[in-house]
Amino acid sequence: MALKLKNVFKSQNKVLFLKVIIHLIAILPLVNLYIAAFSDQLGADPVEAVIHFTGIGALNLLLVTLAVSPIAKQFKWGFLQQTRRLLGLYAFTYALFHLGNFLVFEVQFDMKLFFSEIFERPYITVGLAAFLLLIALAVTSINNIKRKMGKRWQKLHNFNYLIVLLVTTHFYWSVKSDVFEPLIYWLITLFLLGFRFNKFKMWSGYLKNKKFTKKVPQQDHYK
Amino acid sequence: MLIQSPKSYQLKENAVTEENTYNSRRILLKQMGFLGAGALLGSTFSNQAQAGFFDSEPETFKTSILKYSPDTHNQRLIKTPEKKVISHNNFYEFGTNKTDPQEKAQQFNVNPWQLTVSGECDNPFTLDYDDLTKSFPLEERIYRMRCVEAWSMVIPWIGFSLANLIKKAAPNSKAKYIAFETLYDPKQMPGQASRRIGGGVKYPYVEGLRMDEAMNPLTLMSVGLYGKTLPAQNGAPIRLVVPWKYGFKSIKSIVGIKFVSHQPPTTWNILAPREYGFYANVNPDVAHPRWSQASERRITTGGLFARNRIETLAYNGYGEEVASLYKNMNLRKNF
Numbered sequence: 001m002a003l004k005l006k007n008v009f010k011s012q013n014k015v016l017f018l019k020v021i022i023h024l025i026a027i028l029p030l031v032n033l034y035i036a037a038f039s040d041q042l043g044a045d046p047v048e049a050v051i052h053f054t055g056i057g058a059l060n061l062l063l064v065t066l067a068v069s070p071i072a073k074q075f076k077w078g079f080l081q082q083t084r085r086l087l088g089l090y091a092f093t094y095a096l097f098h099l100g101n102f103l104v105f106e107v108q109f110d111m112k113l114f115f116s117e118i119f120e121r122p123y124i125t126v127g128l129a130a131f132l133l134l135i136a137l138a139v140t141s142i143n144n145i146k147r148k149m150g151k152r153w154q155k156l157h158n159f160n161y162l163i164v165l166l167v168t169t170h171f172y173w174s175v176k177s178d179v180f181e182p183l184i185y186w187l188i189t190l191f192l193l194g195f196r197f198n199k200f201k202m203w204s205g206y207l208k209n210k211k212f213t214k215k216v217p218q219q220d221h222y223k
Numbered sequence: 224m225l226i227q228s229p230k231s232y233q234l235k236e237n238a239v240t241e242e243n244t245y246n247s248r249r250i251l252l253k254q255m256g257f258l259g260a261g262a263l264l265g266s267t268f269s270n271q272a273q274a275g276f277f278d279s280e281p282e283t284f285k286t287s288i289l290k291y292s293p294d295t296h297n298q299r300l301i302k303t304p305e306k307k308v309i310s311h312n313n314f315y316e317f318g319t320n321k322t323d324p325q326e327k328a329q330q331f332n333v334n335p336w337q338l339t340v341s342g343e344c345d346n347p348f349t350l351d352y353d354d355l356t357k358s359f360p361l362e363e364r365i366y367r368m369r370c371v372e373a374w375s376m377v378i379p380w381i382g383f384s385l386a387n388l389i390k391k392a393a394p395n396s397k398a399k400y401i402a403f404e405t406l407y408d409p410k411q412m413p414g415q416a417s418r419r420i421g422g423g424v425k426y427p428y429v430e431g432l433r434m435d436e437a438m439n440p441l442t443l444m445s446v447g448l449y450g451k452t453l454p455a456q457n458g459a460p461i462r463l464v465v466p467w468k469y470g471f472k473s474i475k476s477i478v479g480i481k482f483v484s485h486q487p488p489t490t491w492n493i494l495a496p497r498e499y500g501f502y503a504n505v506n507p508d509v510a511h512p513r514w515s516q517a518s519e520r521r522i523t524t525g526g527l528f529a530r531n532r533i534e535t536l537a538y539n540g541y542g543e544e545v546a547s548l549y550k551n552m553n554l555r556k557n558f
Contacts, residue, residue, distance in 0.1 A: 040526035044311030
């Protein structure tokens with residue numbers, strides 16, 4: 001038994017195994033959530049509960065996605081990088097459910113209210129901006145499109161950093177006064193973005209001095 | 224002849240411990256049994272921990288049946304189920320999540336209690352725990368409760384008109400406003416002990432009304448709901464209910480009522496003056512800076528698919544009774 005297990009982990013099945021785990025961790029809570037919510041077993045206000053759960057879930061998954069590269073680099077676990085797309089797609093899925101909950105269960109298809117809330121409430125506008133960017137990243141994660149985009153693909157997917165900043169802002173702005181949890185999320189976000197410090201420094205140099213535009217090497221992306 | 228043989232699960236009359244006796248047994252156990260253990264464990268060992276040591280059943284907040292005259296006018300309103308009324312609460316003294324108060328307030332001790340009525344009045348007085356339910360005739364009032372967060376409930380409160388209490392205190396001519404204060408007891412209220420748990424609110428929680436608002440017959444001092452004394456999480460043992468204002472005006476667990484000559488400070492207004500005004504009348508035309516107040520979700524039953532979004536009414540539908548209080552006021556400015 002132990003030997004078998006060892007073989008499993010030795011082979012390329014590592015990635016497959018991780019992916020199965022990610023699928024389970026992402027899907028099961030969602031299924032559980034909606035079963036409870038539909039049967040009115042999710043507290044007094046299931047609408048608020050599903051909105052919060054999917055929102056926090058999306059943010060958590062975004063942060064996990066951001067944590068993959070630094071961990072892979074640190075421990076020399078290159079195979080981890082192959083889970084980033086799946087994690088990103090689940091972050092998108094949770095965000096989709098989050099927005100869907102707002103439209104279907106919170107404003108209940110009152111489209112006038114839906115659009116006025118989106119455009120008049122800055123924290124919702126910020127959240128929607130993050131979601132639109134996430135759509136772009138999700139669509140371009142299809143292999144064929146990725147290949148066709150060439151170097152532009154990486155440029156587009158660097159927007160992930162902006163997305164996570166928008167989402168943490170959206171969260172901070174949405175609470176009434178209990179800012180402790182949003183502030184913790186800010187700290188984690190800044191910590192994870194800190195690993196990209198060199199990248200950001202390079203971009204700022206790039207912006208400052210366009211003469212060197214062509215000499216700036218493509219960002220060294222850890223494989 | 225009907226012969227009843229008692230089933231094995233049926234308790235005989237003499238086997239039922241009266242609640243008072245039962246509770247005093249606990250106190251007795253704590254007092255004697257733990258003289259020894261307490262000395263060993265040191266004085267930091269709390270009373271609650273000691274009680275938990277002996278009792279396998281979780282300690283829950285006790286409520287008791289109240290006598291009151293029923294509300295005959297509003298029985299057709301669809302009430303929010305009791306289970307939801309007592310599990311979905313904004314009571315930051317016990318935490319900022321809606322379920323925190325129910326989870327963390329079970330040990331809340333409301334007896335003894337003292338509610339002090341003072342300030343600009345001829346007859347200041349204090350109500351003890353028993354006085355709260357015995358000084359004024361109790362009546363049921365089935366009111367809509369509209370939270371500033373755009374959800375609402377329908378709750379059968381039990382209580383008495385604040386006006387009755389005010390008349391007893393006989394306020395003088397300087398009394399223009401009335402100020403309320405919640406208990407300040409960080410040992411019992413974790414939100415007051417920790418800024419993190421309490422959502423950064425400055426405690427004690429304070430609220431206020433203009434004198435004519437306080438005298439309005441709708442304004443209720445509530446001591447119960449659904450036929451029983453208030454659960455801790457709903458503001459035991461006594462709270463304010465002002466049904467035409469957003470819920471945060473209806474201050475909980477009150478220890479102080481004071482007649483004052485100037486508009487008193489109010490907790491949410493101090494915290495975010497741009498978002499929460501002194502008046503806080505329910506008004507579908509004046510949006511909260513971060514969300515619309517034009518409609519609300521009425522919490523009843525039905526889970527996620529309950530189509531519960533309804534139009535919000537001016538003064539929460541109580542305009543006939545209260546609109547005249549604000550006749551010449553700019554409601555956009557005085558939100």
